[in-house]
Amino acid sequence: MSDARIKRVVIVGGGTAGWMAAAVLARALGPAVEIRLIESEEIGIVGVGEATIPQIRLLNPFLGLDENALLRAVNGTIKLGIRFHDWGRLGDRYWHAFGDLGLPLGLLTFHHYWLRSRARSDAPDLWAYSLNAAAAAANRFARLDRVGDTPLTGLRYAYHFDAMLYGRYLRRHSDARSVRRIEGKVVDVQLRGEDGFIEALRLESGETVAGDLFIDCSGFRGLLIEGALKTGYENWQHWLPCDRALALPSARVEPLRPYTQALARTAGWQWRIPLQHRTGNGHVYCSRFISDDEAAAQLLANLDGEALAEPRPLRFVSGMRRQAWNRNCVALGLASGFMEPLESTSIHLVQSGLSRLLAMFPDRHCDPALAAEYNRQTRFEYERIRDFIVLHYKATERDDSPFWRHCAQMPVPDTLAHKLELFRRTGSVFREADELFTEAGWLQVMLGQRIAPARYHPLADGPSAAQLDEFLGQIRALVAHAVSTLPDHARFIEQQCAAPLPA
Numbered sequence: 386m387s388d389a390r391i392k393r394v395v396i397v398g399g400g401t402a403g404w405m406a407a408a409v410l411a412r413a414l415g416p417a418v419e420i421r422l423i424e425s426e427e428i429g430i431v432g433v434g435e436a437t438i439p440q441i442r443l444l445n446p447f448l449g450l451d452e453n454a455l456l457r458a459v460n461g462t463i464k465l466g467i468r469f470h471d472w473g474r475l476g477d478r479y480w481h482a483f484g485d486l487g488l489p490l491g492l493l494t495f496h497h498y499w500l501r502s503r504a505r506s507d508a509p510d511l512w513a514y515s516l517n518a519a520a521a522a523a524n525r526f527a528r529l530d531r532v533g534d535t536p537l538t539g540l541r542y543a544y545h546f547d548a549m550l551y552g553r554y555l556r557r558h559s560d561a562r563s564v565r566r567i568e569g570k571v572v573d574v575q576l577r578g579e580d581g582f583i584e585a586l587r588l589e590s591g592e593t594v595a596g597d598l599f600i601d602c603s604g605f606r607g608l609l610i611e612g613a614l615k616t617g618y619e620n621w622q623h624w625l626p627c628d629r630a631l632a633l634p635s636a637r638v639e640p641l642r643p644y645t646q647a648l649a650r651t652a653g654w655q656w657r658i659p660l661q662h663r664t665g666n667g668h669v670y671c672s673r674f675i676s677d678d679e680a681a682a683q684l685l686a687n688l689d690g691e692a693l694a695e696p697r698p699l700r701f702v703s704g705m706r707r708q709a710w711n712r713n714c715v716a717l718g719l720a721s722g723f724m725e726p727l728e729s730t731s732i733h734l735v736q737s738g739l740s741r742l743l744a745m746f747p748d749r750h751c752d753p754a755l756a757a758e759y760n761r762q763t764r765f766e767y768e769r770i771r772d773f774i775v776l777h778y779k780a781t782e783r784d785d786s787p788f789w790r791h792c793a794q795m796p797v798p799d800t801l802a803h804k805l806e807l808f809r810r811t812g813s814v815f816r817e818a819d820e821l822f823t824e825a826g827w828l829q830v831m832l833g834q835r836i837a838p839a840r841y842h843p844l845a846d847g848p849s850a851a852q853l854d855e856f857l858g859q860i861r862a863l864v865a866h867a868v869s870t871l872p873d874h875a876r877f878i879e880q881q882c883a884a885p886l887p888a
């Protein structure tokens with residue numbers, strides 16, 4: 386039997402996706418597989434993507450990265466969640482905090498008890514029961530696995546970081562693990578006659594790079610997956626209408642917030658991401674409802690620190706590649722699809738694509754059954770994330786601009802319509818299989834955007850009123866006490882992971 390093992394992996398692209406792929410594959414596959422990464426400094430990288438979700442931390446032990454050293458290298462800060470402004474109505478504020486809400490009691494999740502209690506006018510809001518939200522509101526942070534010896538889980542966190550520096554950090558790490566980097570521009574993709582597999586890439590320099598498996602991390606252009614293999618793209622703009630962004634750094638401000646801000650604007654929203662050395666800002670908007678000039682003016686008028694550059698324009702179409710794995714090519718990052726950055730899911734999708742690829746790692750025949758399974762799982766993950774992001778636009782009572790009126794009226798995917806109806810009628814939300822966002826995430830956004838369920842679970846009527854008050858009061862007290870013991874976020878960064886001052 387001939388040896389069909391994959392011996393040569395070629396990665397095209399040196400953005401976050403490319404260097405994450407290089408670092409993870411080098412670690413997992415070892416020296417038996419030669420890994421080459423082609424990137425073009427002339428083309429450059431997108432270089433935004435500064436907010437993450439907690440799963441990114443799983444990469445550190447796998448890659449052997451020390452968290453403090455990483456945060457130091459990327460000017461990183463802590464992210465405990467997202468603070469949403471003006472989404473349900475102008476003036477509204479709510480959190481999508483990572484981590485749990487309260488504690489379950491008996492068979493029921495916490496929120497049903499909270500729904501029962503909120504009939505009372507003096508009921509504290511949902512986020513009094515979220516350690517993450519309470520710590521974020523107080524600008525405090527420490528690594529905390531549990532709250533004392535109670536059943537309450539500690540803080541669940543992710544990072545904000547400088548996207549350029551994160552790529553560079555992984556590159557240094559991958560270089561050390563003998564990934565060969567090739568500087569150059571791919572100008573031609575050679576396909577094999579009999580089955581259309583990619584055989585080799587030709588660079589502008591004339592060099593040819595052959596491989597068994599090709600990882601397309603070439604960004605929006607999808608050089609291999611689309612340019613060569615014509616895989617097709619599913620456009621979701623009718624559900625996610627924003628199609629442009631302006632990104633711009635501004636001076637650091639105090640306090641150093643351990644959370645992202647997502648501030649709704651008249652035709653989109655603005656992000657604020659606090660880093661150690663600056664704040665990352667961006668205005669994501671829908672070009673059908675606002676001009677580029679107006680969008681830039683809104684962004685510049687709403688910075689909380691001095692602008693450090695001109696706004697940088699970016700264009701995108703929310704959607705996904707029809708197949709992320711086609712023949713012997715797997716697309717990751719922007720080459721595989723993009724959903725606007727509202728819930729910071731893109732870098733995570735690179736990571737989950739890589740773990741799927743490793744679980745299904747093929748031989749040189751790239752069995753179509755493996756590719757089909759990979760694509761099925763990828764689609765499931767994308768579609769559930771899409772639904773979650775669409776929820777933020779759909780569940781609005783804003784009618785102060787044509788954009789928000791459009792969003793409130795637009796049809797939504799059936800899967801989301803089902804979740805919404807179930808929640809409205811019963812107060813229940815169920816996480817489907819291993820979809821990314823948890824019940825706690827869905828609940829915070831649904832309740833934060835004023836969806837009022839008609840009832841709660843009948844079992845929540847079990848405890849007496851006094852028992853319920855005591856149960857809720859104890860959780861609030863535990864959360865408040867735990868937060869009071871935490872240090873300031875800025876102090877945590879300064880003491881544990883401050884980047885060296887520029888020379």
Ligand SMILES: Cc1cc2nc3c(=O)[nH]c(=O)nc-3n(C[C@H](O)[C@H](O)[C@H](O)COP(=O)(O)OP(=O)(O)OC[C@H]3O[C@@H](n4cnc5c(N)ncnc54)[C@H](O)[C@@H]3O)c2cc1C
Binds near residue numbers: 602729
């Ligand atoms: C406005 C905006 C905000 C975002 N915010 C977030 C966020 O907060 N959180 C998050 O997780 N994600 C975010 N993202 C997504 C995130 O930026 C990307 O997922 C991430 O940067 C990965 O990009 P990439 O590596 O796929 O592509 P790119 O960064 O575009 O890299 C493409 C690479 O391919 C190379 N290349 C292209 N063509 C050729 C060629 N012909 N020859 C050789 N090399 C070539 C380029 O040189 C480059 O190295 C955001 C995206 C946008 C647009």
